[in-house]
Amino acid sequence: MCDAEFLLRRDGVxxxxxxxxxxxxxxxxxxxxxxxxNGDKQVFGQPYRKVTLYKGxxxxxxxxxxxxxxxxxDPAFDQTGVNPFFAKFKQILPASxxxxxxxxxxxxxxxxxxxxxxxDRFRLDFENLMQLLSVSPDEVTLGLTGAPLLGNTEYFHDLxxxxxxxxxxxxxxxxxxxxxxxxxxxRRLFEGGKGWxxxxxxxxxxxxxxxxxxxxxxxxxxxxxxMEVIEDTITVEGTVCDDRHSMYTPTILGLKDAVVKxxxxxxQRYTDLPLIIxxxxxxxxxFSQDVVMxxxxxxxxxxxxxxxxxxxxxxxxxxxxxxxxxxxxxYADSQ
Numbered sequence: 001m002c003d004a005e006f007l008l009r010r011d012g013v014x015x016x017x018x019x020x021x022x023x024x025x026x027x028x029x030x031x032x033x034x035x036x037x038n039g040d041k042q043v044f045g046q047p048y049r050k051v052t053l054y055k056g057x058x059x060x061x062x063x064x065x066x067x068x069x070x071x072x073x074d075p076a077f078d079q080t081g082v083n084p085f086f087a088k089f090k091q092i093l094p095a096s097x098x099x100x101x102x103x104x105x106x107x108x109x110x111x112x113x114x115x116x117x118x119x120d121r122f123r124l125d126f127e128n129l130m131q132l133l134s135v136s137p138d139e140v141t142l143g144l145t146g147a148p149l150l151g152n153t154e155y156f157h158d159l160x161x162x163x164x165x166x167x168x169x170x171x172x173x174x175x176x177x178x179x180x181x182x183x184x185x186x187r188r189l190f191e192g193g194k195g196w197x198x199x200x201x202x203x204x205x206x207x208x209x210x211x212x213x214x215x216x217x218x219x220x221x222x223x224x225x226x227m228e229v230i231e232d233t234i235t236v237e238g239t240v241c242d243d244r245h246s247m248y249t250p251t252i253l254g255l256k257d258a259v260v261k262x263x264x265x266x267x268q269r270y271t272d273l274p275l276i277i278x279x280x281x282x283x284x285x286x287f288s289q290d291v292v293m294x295x296x297x298x299x300x301x302x303x304x305x306x307x308x309x310x311x312x313x314x315x316x317x318x319x320x321x322x323x324x325x326x327x328x329x330x331y332a333d334s335q
Contacts, residue, residue, distance in 0.1 A: 002017065002103075002104060002164075002213050002217075003248070004018075004104060004143075004162055004213060005104050006032070006101075007027065007098040007102070008098060009097050009099065010097075010099050011035070011074075012034070012035040012046070013033070013035070013074070014150070015032065015093065018030060018090060019220075019222065019250055020223040021222055021223055021225060023092065025095050027092070027094075027098070028087055028090055029090060029091065030052065030089075030090050031051055031070055031077055032051065033049070033050055034049055035047070036048060041147075043151075043152075058157070063089035066089065085229050085297060085299070086278040086313055087278070102149055104164070104213070105142070107145075107149040108143050108162075111144060114153065115153055121153075121206075122148070125202060128202045128204055129159070129161060129208055132176075132203070133176050139165075140169055140173070141165065141215065142162065142163060143164060144160060144162060145161075145211055146209065148160055159202075159206055160209045162210075162211045163210060163211070163213070164212075164214070170212045170247065170248075171244055174210075177200060177284070178197040178284070178326065181196070181197050181327075182197075187200040188201075189201065189207060192281060192317070193331065194285070194330060194331050194332065195326075195327065195331075196285075199284075214248070221252055222252070224304055225301055227300070228300045229298075230298045230300055231262060232297045233262065233295075233297070234260050234261065234267060234296065234297060235261050235294065235295050236255070236258055236275065236294050236296070237259050237291070237293045238256060238257055238258030238273060238291070238292065239255065239256050239289065239291050240253050240288050240291075241256040241272070241288065243287045243288045246284060246287055247283050248283070249278075249280050250277060251285075251320075252274055252275070253275040253277075253292065254273075254274060255270075255273045255275050255292070256272055258270040258272070258275075258312075260312065267298065270310070273311065274301075274309070275312050276312065276313045276314065277294070277313075277320050278313060279314075281317045282314075285322050286320070289324075291324045292321065292322055292323060293320075293323050294314050294320045294321065295314065295319045296313050296314035296315065296319050297313055
């Protein structure tokens with residue numbers, strides 16, 4: 001199992017796997033779709049609702065409000081006050097709850113086989129994306145997520161493509177997307193109160209929604225760890241000096257000259273400090289030399305065979321801010 005892949009429960013609930021750390025016999029992620037007779041989505045030929053969005057819109061429901069909504073579907077989904085800090089707004093469910101796994105790479109292989117016509121929308125959008133990024137499927141492992149992974153390759157709102165290349169390959173691809181958005185403003189997406197650098201419109205006017213994953217779980221920085229909160233409700237400001245993991249979930253940025261404050265009072269200065277954003281909404285927002293400000297908790301990370309180290313962990317959707325955004329009006333409150 002890998003980040004951005006789906007699991008299916010017997011009751012039809014579809015679960016999105018997030019990150020690379022999962023307790024033994026459990027899976028960390030979020031309930032994404034649920035069967036609903038009044039739902040506005042079609043999955044497997046049945047009406048569904050996407051529980052992370054307000055019905056009939058693409059406006060995300062705030063993380064803090066989702067547990068109450070999910071609890072109506074299944075009380076076990078409301079895990080308020082139970083999960084570790086990094087998974088406060090997520091669900092941790094028994095792996096035995098699921099009856100099917102929808103792998104990303106096989107999903108794309110199936111979709112390409114089923115859409116062989118030259119006029120097919122899915123294939124045209126996919127091939128145009130490859131051309132824009134100068135990427136060959138023979139060089140980088142690719143996959144699907146989102147609605148296309150569920151078999152919707154005809155009426156999708158956006159094309160959700162997963163890049164599973166090396167660190168260098170994925171970083172180059174992400175920065176190519178950033179350059180497209182910077183230099184070709186007509187491609188830019190503004191959604192969820194901010195702009196996006198790794199989500200953009202292709203030449204056909206279709207929204208490209210991209211994800212990045214590691215070829216092997218062990219390459220993910222946080223695949224086996226314990227997190228202890230040292231100081232909550234803090235802010236950190238610093239300059240990105242390591243952006244190799246800037247487009248993954250969790251997003252991890254290496255900061256230099258980081259200053260941690262609480263209620264405007266100095267807590268600590270760090271020459272180097274990892275910034276962990278444990279959600280999907282800030283992927284690709286910050287790269288090297290960007291100045292960032294974040295709200296979260298000062299934590300200590302312990303990993304097997306390593307010396308524990310401090311970090312800042314952000315779990316709120318709006319918890320990260322690029323103080324030096326790539327274009328004017330990147331954030332809603334700066335327009």
